[in-house]
Amino acid sequence: MNRKSATRLLLVQWSKFQNVSVKLEGSTLFTGINGSGKSTILDAVTYLITGNTQFNKAAKDRDRTVLGYVRGDTKSNGAARYLRSGEVISYIAMEFDDPVAGAPLVVGVCIESPNETAKPASSWFVLPGTTMDQINFTRREGNTLWITPKNELTVRGERLKGNAFLGRERGTEQVIRTLGLRCGVSKYRGKLLKMMAFHPENNIDQFIQECVLEPGKIESLSELREQRQQFDRLQDVYVRLSEGKTQLEVIEKRSQDYEKKKRTLHIREMLFCYQDLQMLENEEKEVESQRTVLEEQLKDLEKRQSELEQSQKAAQERLRIAENSTVFQDMKETMDSLQRQIDAASVESRVWERRLKELETLEEKIKELGILLRKDLPVDEEEKKALSQLSGTGMDMEAKISVFKKYGEKVDQQDTFYEQNKIHLQDQIRAREKVMAELTDKIKKLEANCLVFPPEIERARKLICQELKNQGIDTEVFIFAELVQEILDPEWRKAVETFLGRKRFYLIIDGKYCGKAMKVLKEKKLYSANLVLTDKLPETEVKRGSAAEVLKIPNVYARRYANSLLNGIHLCEDLEELHDYPKGGLTRDGMLAKSYAVSPMDLTGTELCLGEDAVRLQLEQTKEERREKEALQRKDKDALARILDCRRQIVSIDWDPGHYEFSAADSLEKSKKTKRKLEADLQAIRDNPDFTAVLKEQESAREQAKEANTAVTENSLKMGKCGNSIESYSKQLIGIRESIALRKQEYEEKCELHLELKTPMLEEYEKLRKKKDGALKVITQRSVDNSRSDVKECEKHLESAQLEYCRLSELDINQRGVGYIAFYREEYRNLAHVKIEEASQKLKEQAEKLESAFMNDFVAEIDESIRDAKREMEAINEELKQIPFGSDTYRFVMKERPDRVIFFRICRKLQNYMSSAEAYMSSGRDDEEMEHDIKEFMNIILSEEDEQEYTDYRRYFSYDMEIVSRQGDQEIVANLSKKQGSASNGEKQTPYFIILAASLLQCYPKNSCCARLAFIDEAFSALSRERIEQMVKYFEENDFQVFYAAPPEKISSIGAFIQSTVSLVCTGRYTNAVEGLVKE
Structure with a gap:
């Protein structure tokens, strides 16, 4: 035995x-x-x-x-x-x-x-x-x-x-x-x-499962569940971040609404102030016009006064004749002749006094002009002395004319130079004002934590995003710069950013939508935009010691693009090391070696825009740039004001020598001397006692003279009233001009505070004026108040959205309000470009781990257990074939359960990969049905409450036993499951014992x-x-x-x-x- x-x-x-x-x-x-x-x-x-x-x-x-x-x-x-x-x-x-x-x-x-x-x-x-x-x-x-x-x-x-x-x-x-x-x-x-x-x-099926086949020890399900839990946790994190991102986008939308309303309010406040200024200036013009009319009336009255004075003179002449008798006729004529000569001498003196006054005024203006132009047009002492004696008697007329004319020619040349400088400065100021407005707008955006990129890039990004959305594709279009989370070594920042240049603003999109984005780029003729072909970027590691190592980038596509640009650029400490990298090397101070050539890069003009601190750095750079522009602007404005002041002073002087009497001083002295002699002669005649006649005629003549005097007086009163009105208007003009000065100061302060809004405000004002037929008043205080109410309403909506985000992210609910706009933009940038990217990567990696654990452990283990079970069944069937029970032989039958069809379909497809789940996971995985089956089967087993339903390989089959009975030469095959109801107890139990015996025989080697x-x-x-x-x-x-x-x-x-x-x-x-x- x-x-x-x-x-x-x-x-x-x-x-x-x-x-x-x-x-x-x-x-x-x-x-x-x-x-x-x-x-x-x-x-x-x-x-x-x-x-x-x-x-x-x-x-x-x-x-x-x-x-x-x-x-x-x-x-x-x-x-x-x-x-x-x-x-x-x-x-x-x-x-x-x-x-x-x-x-x-x-x-x-x-x-x-x-x-x-x-x-x-x-x-x-x-x-x-x-x-x-x-x-x-x-x-x-x-x-x-x-x-x-x-x-x-x-x-x-x-x-x-x-x-x-x-x-x-x-x-x-x-x-x-x-x-x-x-x-x-x-x-x-x-x-x-x-x-x-x-x-x-x-139940033969249950018996074979429990008594013949060994229970499967699939322990990987617990690990799979842990992996799934980790996946679910990461998915929850990703979902929470996505919800947070969505809410932050709502906050950003409401922040933009607030900023638009705030901008509108500032424009209306500026416009209201500018409108008042225009109305005051218009009022000034009207009052000035009314004063001018009165001045014209005064001139008419003065002319009338002259006529009345002539009438008065005639009346007085009658009175003179009446008062003079024939006896005194000859003497009177002599007196009249003398008086006329005296009057003529007085008129002549007044003329020379006026002309002398003109020369004195000229002297004073030339003196003031000389002080004003002392740097631009210096005058020597001799010329200065001559110019100060134009109204005196120390120089002859020809000398005076020569000095004045020569100085006038110098001033004219200087004025031509001033005119050229004025045009140049005005052009510079206007151009710089536009730049400063753009800088101010940029600063406001940066202070609101908005990273500023070239407007043409932002426009291209927005257009591509909208066109893809129209096609039903909801994906984000990024700018490469905003995906760089951090510059790991700030000392290399300027060199690396200068090297990258405009490539920092290239557009990054999910690789699967790259082709569609290319079509948008072409169809919309977006010449200023560049799209990275993310679907063609090779996956490479960051090269040690390269410029790529300086950039921390969570986004997969941006990381690949950075590697493609910078892996070939070695960071060199000095020129000696740079010389060893002729194909690609870079030093901190901007020396670049590329393609066996080296050149210095200008780092001064590079605007920094990479990394989480880019907003702060851009803000510092932009503020410094604005300060420089403001200093230049102040300098140019001062220079322009001085030029305009000089030109006003130059224009205020009549430089034509023919318009002046340079001999006025000598002529005035002669005229006064002649008048004094004539007055002495007249006085001698009047002192004659023979003058006493003509009383009656004199009385009538006096009455006429009285009436003429009354008319002159009344006209004088009218002249006085008109003069008073002119004075009143002058005072009114002073008040208006003071209001204009205050309003102008207020307007200039508003412009300085919101310089970027000046041009849009002026455009809006002109637009509204056209609608109102040129009226100066285009908005009311109510319009400004309504705009202010809109801003407050936007603030409420913004705070509501911020509060919702605080609840979602468990932040302090006091972190809300317009003062936190920059905070939430930073939060969005960190979340959308960093955290959500990291969460997405972790989720993707965990999904791969989960599927790997599912395929390599769970599916592979079940498949291996099934194959072992099949081998054992085949071995038992071989044993049963050799040990008939009477005329009967027995054979196990295993059939795949229909509800496990997905599993078996996966296993059959794995045969194309040498029945290796690992080989499939390492392949391209382009079988959509296979991928769908993997996910569906994994979800089925992980959601099943009865763990053994899927972890016990025995439950993947239905089992039976075929009984082959020989009756003469004929074989009759029957399934044991179908005989359960009709067989006796012995007939029922016997096959089970045989099954167990055959199973046990597998442990006992036949030939040992x-x-x-x-x-x-x-x-x-x-x-x-x-x-x-x-x-x-x-x-x-x-x-x-x-x-x-x-x-x-x-x-x-x-x-x-x-x-x-x-x-x-x-x-x-x-x-x-x-x-x-x-x-x-």
Whole structure:
């Protein structure tokens, strides 16, 4: 017989067996009443051989333990519950006959229990070439049984060494290897227990799953769930960030609404101020016009006064004639002649006084002009002295004219130069004002935390984004610069940014939309924009020591683009190192080596725009630039004001020498001298006493003269009233001009504060004036107030959106209001360009890890388990084919379950990748159906509440058994599942035993000498005597050594067909074994 047979069993202090040795001859029936210990013996043997602790599985008794067996737990109450107390030592040992070695062997386990609570310690040992009697397990001294401690155990008198004792795992492994088995301990244990605890089933599918196939140990699902949890956590983070981004976009929209309304308010306030200024200036013109009319009226009155004075003179002439008699006629004419000469001399003197006054005024103006032009047009002392004597008598007229004319020519040349400078300065001021307005607008945006890019780039970005949205594509278009999170070494910032230049403003878009964006670029003729071909960028690592290493970029496409631009540019410390990198090198101060040529770059004009601190740096740069422009503007305005002042002074002087009487001083002196002589002669005549006549005529003449005098007086009064009105208007003009000055100052302050809005405001004003037929007043205070209300309403909406974001992101709710616009823009930039990119990358990586764990671990493990199961089934089918039961042979059938079609479809496609999930995961993964199946199946198993539904590979199939019966020359095939209802109990149970036996045979190599044990508890409970005989013969013919446990009534039906029977007899609290007759 090609079998290692068990010949003896020893139980020392195991349950109710105190020291029982049982002789075994082939298959053995253990019988006895309930509670006598039949299952206890089977539990002892399975513990010894496999380390099994699922005791009495046939009765499903879960209360039995190694501790209970060692101490003899009777399950009773009180102190007598345990048969043994104190320190207990137990032994289970079996002796086997090895026909190949021609010698016996002993396998055993020593169990030490120090007390009633501590876990017992078990030590296995294997002793080849040894019999049970050669080992000192026990000894008797009178009526006392002594149990040998493990450290005193001897074989043929020689003590066993410590390394002879093994733990459970190594010990049981050593036992089954010694017994010739070639399978794992756990697998062997499972097959033994399934047969020992056999219960007939009506469901063949369930029976094959539970009793034939080993449970799948798929532990990867827990890891898969952890990966899924991590994925879900990252997805939650990504979703929260996406929600935050969406809310921040709402905030940005409302911030822009607020800024637009605020801009409108500032424009209206400026416009209102400018409108008032225009109205005041218009009022000034009207009052000036009215004053001019009055001045014209005054001139008319003055002319009338002259006429009245002529009438008055005629009346006075009559009075003169009447008053003069004939006697005095001749003398009167002489007096009149003298008076006329005196009057003429007075007129002449007044003329010369006026002309002299003109020269004095000219002298004063030339003096002031000389002071004003002293730097631009210096005058020597001699010329200065001559110019100061134009009204004097120290120079002759020709000299005066020559000096004046020569100086006038110099001034005219200087005035021409001033005119040229004025035009140049005005052009510069206007151009610079436009630049300053743009800088001011840029500063306001930067202060609001908006990174400023070239307007043509922003326009292109907006247009591409809108066109893609029109096509149903919701994706973002980025500018490369805004995707750079950080400049890791600020010392290299200017050099790297200068090298990148305009490439910093190239557009970045998701690679899958690159083609569509290219079409938009072409169709819309966006000549100033450049789109990076992100779908063609190679994936490369950052080269150590290159300029790419300076940039921290979370975005995948931007990172690839930066690598393509900068990996070839080595950062060099000095010119010597730069010389070693002729193909691409860069120094901090901007020396660039490229394509075997080197040149310095101008770093001064580079506007910084990379990294999270770009806004701050741009703001500092722009403010500094504006300060420089303001200084230049002030300088040019001062220069222009001086030029205009000089030109006003020049224009105020009449430079035509012919318009002046340079001899006025001498002529005036002569005229005064002549007048004095004539007045003396007239006075001499008037002193003559002969003048006294003509009274009556004189009286009439006086009346006429009185009327003429009255008319002159009334006209004079009108002239005075007109003069007063003129004075009133002059005072009014002074008030208006003061208001204009204040309003102008206010307007200029507003313009200076919002310089960028001046041009749009003026355009808006002219537009409104056209609508109102040229009216100066185009808006009211109510319009400004309404605009202010709109701004406050926008503030409320903005705060509401900010508050919602605070709740979403768990920020301090006090961080809201227009003062936090810059904060939320920074938050958006960090979130949209950094955090969400990082979260997206982590989510993508985790998705890959999840799918990798799913495919490489879970799917691969299930697939491997299924393939192992199929191989085992095929092997069992081969065994079943060789061991017919009567005229019947049996065969397992496995069919894929329809609800697992996705899994099997995945597995079949994996065959194209050498059935390797790892090979598929490393491929291009362009099979859309496969990708869909992976995601769907993964979602199915991760959402399944019953974990074993998908982790147990056995549930992927439905099972049955084909029974092939020979009836003469004909084979009839039937499925066992279809016979369940019509077959007898014996017919139902028999196939199951055959299945279990065939399964167990897989552990016993056919062509090797090995133990072929089998255990059947409560054996053949439903089988007829005929079926029992058939089953026992079946086991014996297939070389099994079976240990049966059955009640006494089965002795006749089982014991009659096996080699030995052992009866278990209870004596008091212990059990003894009585060996029956050995069948010859």
